[in-house]
Amino acid sequence: MPTIAQAIRAALLEPDPRAKAFAARAVARDFAAGRLSFVFDVPMPDAPGRPETPVLLPPSQMPKRGKGGSERGRIALWHALAHIEFVAIDLALDMAGRFGAERGPGFVADFLSVAADEAMHFALLARKLRSLGSHYGALPAHSGLWDAARETAHDVAARLAVVPMVLEARGLDVTPATLERVRAAGDENGARILERILDDEIRHVRVGATHFTAICAERGESAENLWKMLVRRHFGGAVKPPFNDSARLSAGLSRDWYAGVA
Ligand SMILES: [Fe+2]
Ligand SMILES: [Fe+2]
Numbered sequence: 001m002p003t004i005a006q007a008i009r010a011a012l013l014e015p016d017p018r019a020k021a022f023a024a025r026a027v028a029r030d031f032a033a034g035r036l037s038f039v040f041d042v043p044m045p046d047a048p049g050r051p052e053t054p055v056l057l058p059p060s061q062m063p064k065r066g067k068g069g070s071e072r073g074r075i076a077l078w079h080a081l082a083h084i085e086f087v088a089i090d091l092a093l094d095m096a097g098r099f100g101a102e103r104g105p106g107f108v109a110d111f112l113s114v115a116a117d118e119a120m121h122f123a124l125l126a127r128k129l130r131s132l133g134s135h136y137g138a139l140p141a142h143s144g145l146w147d148a149a150r151e152t153a154h155d156v157a158a159r160l161a162v163v164p165m166v167l168e169a170r171g172l173d174v175t176p177a178t179l180e181r182v183r184a185a186g187d188e189n190g191a192r193i194l195e196r197i198l199d200d201e202i203r204h205v206r207v208g209a210t211h212f213t214a215i216c217a218e219r220g221e222s223a224e225n226l227w228k229m230l231v232r233r234h235f236g237g238a239v240k241p242p243f244n245d246s247a248r249l250s251a252g253l254s255r256d257w258y259a260g261v262a
Contacts, residue, residue, distance in 0.1 A: 008097035053137035164208020
């Protein structure tokens, strides 16, 4: 029987986006069906496999998206979202593969199901781009999305504090406005994709917050204090309002925490 670590590592190293999305969903399915042994015999790679395009640029060098209503602006929006979901597949796989041995099968099952969701989100957005006559890789993309993984590779609590509880939570804040803009422009299909993503992301943040709280309890630390300390130490940017308080609350994030860091 192949091991869980081998299967996750292979999906992480897969450079082709479509094949990586397929592999992520296959690992989640195979693990749920008992087809992978719970053995961590290979390390996770420092950097995941990725295709030659998109070209990655620092945010300061990214071309302006232009007017939201133009065809070019629309393609740039869906391309940026597709890139976020592509990296999100790797972030979820790495969470499961890197910290699974210490955290156990429930943790691995949770983050493999997140990885499967991200793979579905990526597939929906890649299809959306194709329907607009473009494709993932056609435009440059943000180079910094893997930085958080590198910065927190040494500590599962730091990883949880930054990736689901800051970065994915940020998605909850910004997606409703994008969704409204897309719907107002008459793109109902695009609006439905964003609704689905928003629903799933609430669950992802909740999964992250739940495991973070459990780890803090085991370590005898206050979850609120440890989260604030880890975010200050490992997250470069500011945790910025406006916050989507209701989505954050359904994800299990308390306003006292993030308002204090903002
Ligand atoms: Fe996602
Ligand atoms: Fe997510």
